[in-house]
Amino acid sequence: MASLYSRLRRLAEERPQTTVLVHSRRNGTDRRVTFAQLLAGCRQTADAFRLAGVRRGDKAVVMTGNPCDLVTTVYGLLAIGAVPVLVDPGLPRAELRQCLDEVAPEVFVGEPLAHLARTALGWARDHVRTPLVTGCALPGLGRRLSMPPGADGAWDLDEPAPEDLALIAFTSGSTGVPKGVEYLHSTLAGQVDAFAAVFGTDGVLLAGFLPLVLLAPVLGLTVVAPAVNHRAPARTPPARLLRPVLNHRATVVAASPAVLALLAGECARRGLTLPTVDRAVSFGASLRPHLATALHGVLRPNAEVISAYGATECLPVSTISTTGLRSLGPGTCVGRTVGTISARILDSGPDGVGEIAVTGPNVSLAYHSRPQATAAAKAATHDGVLHRTGDMGRIDDQGRLWFHGRRAHRILGDGFVLTTEDIEAAADTVPGVRRAALVGVGPPGRQHAILCVEPLSRRAKRRAVVGAVRALLAGHPDGHRISDVLVHPGLPMDIRHNSKINREQVAAWAVRHARRPR
Structure with missing residues (x-):
């Protein structure tokens, strides 16, 4: 099993001058990064972490909306054995404070605004010993994350063990205070393999959700990061989505229904189509038929519109094309499981509806510092860890999974x-x-x-x-x-x-x- 960093290093050796990341800025300009440049940036960032005193096993909160900084920061931390922590800065203040107190991070890496909030609101005040600033540092916020003169970052550490903790990502908190999901290196590898089945391993991906930028490079895709308003995606000016799709000839578009609706609406308003897009993938909420119809109206006739189902603890679980979305029945059909992922229904009633539970290589094993939540949601089976999703659903006689809503709702x-x-x-x-x-x-x-x-x-x-x-x-x-x-x-x-x-x-x-x- 290869770690994310090792996968990136291998791809950089195979195709050094291929563009892997495009940062589409608000002002209409683009920053293009090749595999060789991205790997060099990750190595230099890793060296900067080492020189700043970041150690193997340290937990490091990462808060930046810049896709290039996000990738180099996260991969740089992985390269030295530190643990990136991803948490949404837009969470309510009390919830965000609780999340950071639970993680007790030794390191905080982020943009100047993130550090201003950290100091003003006291985020992890008793834990952070190494504040590092991406971009331009301001006095009193922390050291700028940069390399000293003459350093080249030309080194690599030993490959981590599959069971080593790799990353912590917090849930959205739709049914309570967000929980920190622990990903092992084997979990991340399972996610990469599952996403390869959804996005493919060749082409240009427009990633409407920033965390997708982290996985797309190791799939071998060129990932385009549009200037989405990450605090309010539905208020993103549609032109910021349409321009990079057309300019970079995106073959796959992946985003939430709200963002996809902006893109489809802008195309319809301008009378435009997306001739290069083979697949539009919706995730984060149920894809309704009216949006699927709108997307098909701006795509070429044989393009696919796909709804992906999953959760932070197990992403992705299943997918379904628009053909299956037209299936009638109670609930919403979310299709068949991806790859080696398996789903079952627990505590079902006479109608077959119960709680959806899944096993597979991309299923997380635990919540960070939440033993009770882990015990309630996780169980060891001969197929691996069984995760109770908290979603209600059923499996029909064709083996398709149907979503019926959250158990708590x-x-x-x-x-x-x-x-x-x-x-x-x-x-x-x-x-x-x-x-x-x-x-x-x-x-x-x-x-x-x-x-x-x-x-x-x-x-x-x-x-x-x-x-x-x-x-x-x-x-x-x-x-x-x-x-x-x-x-x-x-x-x-x-x-x-x-x-x-x-x-x-x-x-x-x-x-x-x-x-x-x-």
């Missing part, structure tokens, strides 16, 4: 239980509805199901939208369980993908606006 009523995905997927097909959220109001066991719908436009007539949704519910097997339908002015979304609904906020809103059930 079920509505527990008086004599009934509803999962979210079936009702929401149906409501999302109603003309005039942008998205819908099913939430429970009241104590578990006596909850009332409230369906909140966001209109496609502010000009939409609320009464007409509600009427159309109620008409759909009248023909739905569980439609009679819905106590009320409310029009929401703008459903709150997650910060990472802008594609998952923040149901806790929606439920609190619904309490204030719902009619008293009769």
